[in-house]
Each structure stands twice: as structure tokens, then as C-alpha cells.
Amino acid sequence: MEKAKPRILLLATGGTIASQPTGQGLAPGLDGAALTAMLPQSILANYAVTVRDILHMDSSNIQPEEWQIIARHVYENRKDFDGIVITHGTDTMAYTAAILSFMVCGIGIPVVLTGSQLPIDHPLSDGPENLRLALAMAASATPGVFVAFDRKVILGTRAVKTRTTGFDAFESVNWPYVAQVSGGGLNLNPGALPPKTGEGCTLKDAISPRVFLMKLTPGMDPELFDMLLQMHYRGIVIEAFGAGGLHFVRRDLVAKLQTAAQAGVAVVVCSQCLYEPSDFSLYQAGRLALAQGVMQGRDMTTEAAVTKLMWALGQSGDPRTVRALFEKNLAGERSMLEKRGMQHDR
Incomplete structure (x- = not known):
């Protein structure tokens, strides 16, 4: 009997990974389906991917109201999928990853944010590689909120953007990487996983932006x-x-x-x-x-x-x-x- 494929929900929010040139500069133009279409079928064949577009924004415009929208989508779908991937602009990705870690604390599946420094339809884009990593982490059955970028997976509350153009845009500050990619595949570090609260997951998305x-x-x-x-x-x-x-x-x-x-x-x-x-x-x-x-x-x-x-x-x-x-x-x-x-x- 063939093993069931991991069920992955991809929530698209815009960002550089989805951007295309306009008269006013780069702006999100691709939807989630177009993003996944950029990946080889040999990769997608490993997962049962469902795509939903929930925002279409440069991440500089993602604010507390958008955090609540993202958190509610994550919470409402946590029992229907084995993992969730969120495509997001890099400029505020660390903020979104951190706040999601508190809003859906104790979530029982992987929630993985990723994006890119170049639009995915650019011939030298880092988008396909980052998206492949995010899918693999989402399928790893490792609960928590994470950032997947440049062959590294970072705990959501420890990610900091340290470079504006380099592909190694994020660092894990004062914490080891949750996972790294090598010739052996996705190597998880159990000692870097978030603590288990034992309280289950309850959506707590109230926030004071003041x-x-x-x-x-x-x-x-x-x-x-x-x-x-x-x-x-x-x-x-x-x-x-x-x-x-x-x-x-x-x-x-x-x-x-x-x-x-x-x-x-x-x-x-x-x-x-x-x-x-x-x-x-x-x-x-x-x-x-x-x-x-x-x-x-x-x-x-x-x-x-x-x-x-x-x-x-x-x-x-x-x-x-x-x-x-x-x-x-x-x-x-x-x-x-x-x-x-x-x-x-x-």
C-alpha cells in the first residue's frame, strides 16, 4: 500500500518571492499557484499541496491586523493538514514568525515561513530552493513556528534579518538552528525545538499595537x-x-x-x-x-x-x-x- 503524502497547506501573502516588475518598482504579482508551479513536478509529487491566497502585500505593509488574519488561517486549518507553509516578504518575516509563535503557541504541526531575496521568476532566484526547504520542514512532523531560508531552519522567535540582498538573509540569534540541509538531507536538531507547553493550542490573537x-x-x-x-x-x-x-x-x-x-x-x-x-x-x-x-x-x-x-x-x-x-x-x-x-x- 502506497504511503499517504503529507498534506501541506500553502498560504500565500505576497512579498518579494511573488513580485514582478511594475512602473513603480517590484510589487507582488504572482499568486500561490504560480509560486508552486515554479517548482519541479518531481518535488511537488512528494506532497499533497493545497494553495490559498490570503494576502497580496509587500511585507512592509504587513501589520498587526494582518498578523491576526494569518494566525486565524493557521489555527483554523491546523487539524486538516500535516504542515503549513506561509510565503512572506523578508522585511518583516521575523516579526510575523515571532508573533505567530505566541498567537498559536503549542500548535501541533510545523508552520514554516519562507520567501526570497529575488522574485521566484528571476532566473537566479533563491525562491525555489527556499520553498523546497519549507515544504520539507512542513512535512517533518516537527511542531512549532519556523523560518526556512538558505538551507537553514530557524525557530520563529529567534530569527533576525541581517542582510538586505544576500541569500543568507536570516540568522538564528542566541539559539542553534532547528535544522540544516546537507548531503544527508534535512538534518533536524531536537535540542533546538521549542518547549512543549502541554496545554494544547488555543488561538490567542488579541494584541495591543501601542x-x-x-x-x-x-x-x-x-x-x-x-x-x-x-x-x-x-x-x-x-x-x-x-x-x-x-x-x-x-x-x-x-x-x-x-x-x-x-x-x-x-x-x-x-x-x-x-x-x-x-x-x-x-x-x-x-x-x-x-x-x-x-x-x-x-x-x-x-x-x-x-x-x-x-x-x-x-x-x-x-x-x-x-x-x-x-x-x-x-x-x-x-x-x-x-x-x-x-x-x-x-
């Missing part, structure tokens, strides 16, 4: 915090210096953190450094910030920290609940590394 990302620069005016409060932001993520530094001499950012905390604003501090964890208990400035109730991002990516805070604020208006949700490792986004300098081999 989160501001602030990159600290020397001499930044603390009055920026007053402006954010006036604009009714509910959360702030601060990329601070090194392992955990903010200035408080002459321009007292720490005092403004206290004002924000008293106003009920959730504040997360992380590092501008891409690798290794932040630790705000090391220096005086960091300890002063922690005393005002700020939450530490530890070894989270900026994309994961921003989307997780948006998601946590969407789940509850209670600051204690928001803190508990943010500080809990839900999808491999934080490993709670306590020792300075500790890092994962990739």
Missing part, C-alpha cells in the same frame, strides 16, 4: 517618554547599551522610567548587541532601572521582545499578568541565561 521601540543613543532627551505617555502608548521596548546601561547623569532616563511605570506603561529593556544576553543587574544604571519595575529582555531578539509585549498587553490589562506572560518562556524566545557571556553554538 508598543514603541526605542533605540538608546548618548544624550537622548528623557522628554521622549512624556511624548509617548501623551500618545497613550501602553508599552515601550528600550534597546539599551551593552549588557544593560542607560544614562541618568544630566539627562535622567531612569526618573522617566519611574513616571512611565506609575502611569501603568509596561517597559522592557534589552540590549543593542545582537548576541548574548543582557543583564541589568551588573551596573548601577541597570539596577536603578530594575528598581523601577522594568522587565528584562535577556537573550530575546528585538522582534520577539516587541511582538511578545504587544501580545501580552493584548491578553490582559493587569500589569502583574502582563509581566508574568512576558517573563515566561513560551516558544523558545528566552532561555533565561544568567551568566554573562554564555551563548549557544549555532
Whole structure:
């Protein structure tokens, strides 16, 4: 008896992989069926692929409303397919992968985002290779949300786009690759898989987009915090210096953190450094910030920290609940590394 083919749902959202030249530059022009038609029949013959077009957008325009649309399609189809592939533009792919990891946390099938740096109908495109990898990962029976790109598979909460044109566009930050392709095929790394929650999957797509990302620069005016409060932001993520530094001499950012905390604003501090964890208990400035109730991002990516805070604020208006949700490792986004300098081999 012939073995049943893995049932794969391909959700197309647009992006460079689907783009074609227009008078105004590249814009999404191909649908999901056209994307799969670019793959050799010998590849497609291994899967039972169903294609659905749910968006048709440059990923720069994919925002919280689109995240909810994608998450609902994933959740509603999770029991009808063995895996889901999402074709997506690269510019905001890491944000979408991170937020999906929280919205459909505990999902029991692979959900794999992929795209390309060149349109799939370009003769030198990386699109076909990335799409083949995504299909293989979607058929691997490995639950979780992932990014598949350049023969590597990255946990959804650890992916960061680090190159604008290079085919190796994404890195796995502070976490090993989930899988890599070699002469032996798709080599999975079980130690890099997300933790099992044991709670099953429930769609939790409520979100608060009122989160501001602030990159600290020397001499930044603390009055920026007053402006954010006036604009009714509910959360702030601060990329601070090194392992955990903010200035408080002459321009007292720490005092403004206290004002924000008293106003009920959730504040997360992380590092501008891409690798290794932040630790705000090391220096005086960091300890002063922690005393005002700020939450530490530890070894989270900026994309994961921003989307997780948006998601946590969407789940509850209670600051204690928001803190508990943010500080809990839900999808491999934080490993709670306590020792300075500790890092994962990739």
C-alpha cells in the first residue's frame, strides 16, 4: 500500500518571492499557484499541496491586523493538514514568525515561513530552493513556528534579518538552528525545538499595537517618554547599551522610567548587541532601572521582545499578568541565561 503524502497547506501573502516588475518598482504579482508551479513536478509529487491566497502585500505593509488574519488561517486549518507553509516578504518575516509563535503557541504541526531575496521568476532566484526547504520542514512532523531560508531552519522567535540582498538573509540569534540541509538531507536538531507547553493550542490573537521601540543613543532627551505617555502608548521596548546601561547623569532616563511605570506603561529593556544576553543587574544604571519595575529582555531578539509585549498587553490589562506572560518562556524566545557571556553554538 502506497504511503499517504503529507498534506501541506500553502498560504500565500505576497512579498518579494511573488513580485514582478511594475512602473513603480517590484510589487507582488504572482499568486500561490504560480509560486508552486515554479517548482519541479518531481518535488511537488512528494506532497499533497493545497494553495490559498490570503494576502497580496509587500511585507512592509504587513501589520498587526494582518498578523491576526494569518494566525486565524493557521489555527483554523491546523487539524486538516500535516504542515503549513506561509510565503512572506523578508522585511518583516521575523516579526510575523515571532508573533505567530505566541498567537498559536503549542500548535501541533510545523508552520514554516519562507520567501526570497529575488522574485521566484528571476532566473537566479533563491525562491525555489527556499520553498523546497519549507515544504520539507512542513512535512517533518516537527511542531512549532519556523523560518526556512538558505538551507537553514530557524525557530520563529529567534530569527533576525541581517542582510538586505544576500541569500543568507536570516540568522538564528542566541539559539542553534532547528535544522540544516546537507548531503544527508534535512538534518533536524531536537535540542533546538521549542518547549512543549502541554496545554494544547488555543488561538490567542488579541494584541495591543501601542508598543514603541526605542533605540538608546548618548544624550537622548528623557522628554521622549512624556511624548509617548501623551500618545497613550501602553508599552515601550528600550534597546539599551551593552549588557544593560542607560544614562541618568544630566539627562535622567531612569526618573522617566519611574513616571512611565506609575502611569501603568509596561517597559522592557534589552540590549543593542545582537548576541548574548543582557543583564541589568551588573551596573548601577541597570539596577536603578530594575528598581523601577522594568522587565528584562535577556537573550530575546528585538522582534520577539516587541511582538511578545504587544501580545501580552493584548491578553490582559493587569500589569502583574502582563509581566508574568512576558517573563515566561513560551516558544523558545528566552532561555533565561544568567551568566554573562554564555551563548549557544549555532
